[in-house]
Amino acid sequence: MRKNKFSLDKFIEHSLYDKSNGYYMKNNPIGNKGDFITAPEISVLFSEMISIWLVGFWENLGKPKKINIIELGAGTGEMMFQINKSLKNFEIFKKSCEFYILEKSPQLMKIQKKKNRLFKIKWIDKLNKIKSFPTIIIANEFFDALPVKQYKKLGKAWYERYVVKNKDKYEFKDEEIKFHEIEKNLGEKVQKNEKFIEFSPRSNEKISEISKIIKKNNGGALIIDYGYLGKKMLDTVQSVKNHKKTDILKNIYQSDITHLLNFNFYKKKFNKKLDKIKIISQRKFLINMGILHRAEILSKNLTFHQKTDLYYRVQRLIDSQQMGELFKVMFVTNRQNNFSMGF
Numbered sequence: 001m002r003k004n005k006f007s008l009d010k011f012i013e014h015s016l017y018d019k020s021n022g023y024y025m026k027n028n029p030i031g032n033k034g035d036f037i038t039a040p041e042i043s044v045l046f047s048e049m050i051s052i053w054l055v056g057f058w059e060n061l062g063k064p065k066k067i068n069i070i071e072l073g074a075g076t077g078e079m080m081f082q083i084n085k086s087l088k089n090f091e092i093f094k095k096s097c098e099f100y101i102l103e104k105s106p107q108l109m110k111i112q113k114k115k116n117r118l119f120k121i122k123w124i125d126k127l128n129k130i131k132s133f134p135t136i137i138i139a140n141e142f143f144d145a146l147p148v149k150q151y152k153k154l155g156k157a158w159y160e161r162y163v164v165k166n167k168d169k170y171e172f173k174d175e176e177i178k179f180h181e182i183e184k185n186l187g188e189k190v191q192k193n194e195k196f197i198e199f200s201p202r203s204n205e206k207i208s209e210i211s212k213i214i215k216k217n218n219g220g221a222l223i224i225d226y227g228y229l230g231k232k233m234l235d236t237v238q239s240v241k242n243h244k245k246t247d248i249l250k251n252i253y254q255s256d257i258t259h260l261l262n263f264n265f266y267k268k269k270f271n272k273k274l275d276k277i278k279i280i281s282q283r284k285f286l287i288n289m290g291i292l293h294r295a296e297i298l299s300k301n302l303t304f305h306q307k308t309d310l311y312y313r314v315q316r317l318i319d320s321q322q323m324g325e326l327f328k329v330m331f332v333t334n335r336q337n338n339f340s341m342g343f
């Protein structure tokens with residue numbers, strides 16, 4: 001790192017997305033052999049449930065002849081691959097779809113393109129590159145990978161978190177910041193009695209872009225991520241290497257840095273333009289979508305060993321002690337849409 005001082009979000013941005021060294025820019029961190037595993041990599045049933053949801057929403061929108069389906073941050077491209085595979089039984093829907101992936105990492109884009117080479121998908125770097133058809137946006141573990149800022153109040157003063165390089169070590173340093181600057185950056189009034197703020201400026205930008213598209217073109221967004229519902233903001237930044245938590249100031253460029261979404265804050269932001277917002281746990285969403293029923297049908301022709309593996313994976317997705325409760329599913333859409341499948 002050439003610079004010696006970064007605000008926390010710039011430090012995270014640099015560690016993850018620096019053009020030559022960034023964590024996401026040079027390797028594939030996802031999967032059993034990587035540093036972490038995501039729902040589409042755990043079981044194809046996850047993507048199948050998303051496919052059924054997409055078909056249901058398209059029907060609810062009046063089966064438009066053209067519809068944009070955009071995935072934000074597609075990792076290895078596994079979910080897009082499974083969606084396209086499972087849509088072979090829904091030919092009319094599939095023909096209506098213009099598939100897009102918004103991806104930042106050239107390395108992951110290469111993997112996504114290879115995996116999805118048999119399907120018609122466009123890669124974009126900006127959301128305004130789509131046509132004005134009704135649009136459904138899906139995002140699994142996308143927002144948690146966007147860099148966050150942190151502010152805290154000590155006495156009467158507010159401080160912003162920075163990371164400084166001291167010889168060869170990185171350390172946190174908090175610097176005083178004017179209260180009006182915090183509110184300007186946050187785009188919101190700070191809640192009374194709030195003493196800590198964690199938010200992502202990039203998420204705010206994305207929320208605003210997504211809201212505009214849905215308001216204008218109709219459609220909706222399905223956001224799946226790990227997060228919490230309380231109003232009070234928490235310090236949730238974490239770093240993971242080899243499936244274990246690490247110190248975020250160590251292993252720069254070598255570990256993933258994420259945070260938990262404050263869904264309440266997301267709701268407030270989306271609510272500026274969109275009126276219908278639903279949030280449910282991943283457990284309830286997948287069960288409502290019929291994941292257990294699907295597992296039962298599939299398991300009929302499996303060996304005992306395969307059956308055990310299938311249920312072990314489904315359990316990982318829905319168990320309250322595993323991903324089931326920590327992960328939430330958020331659906332945002334326009335007032336006139338009454339779609340509620342899965343919620």
Ligand SMILES: C[S@@+](CC[C@H](N)C(=O)[O-])C[C@H]1O[C@@H](n2cnc3c(N)ncnc32)[C@H](O)[C@@H]1O
Pocket residue numbers: 024030038039040041072073074075076102103104105108139140141142145146
């Ligand atoms: C944690 S991974 C999740 C991957 C995938 N959705 C899954 O569930 O396996 C985050 C993904 O978002 C991408 N990403 C992060 N920031 C991005 C940005 N600003 N624009 C586009 N893609 C981004 C990363 O490169 C990566 O593909």
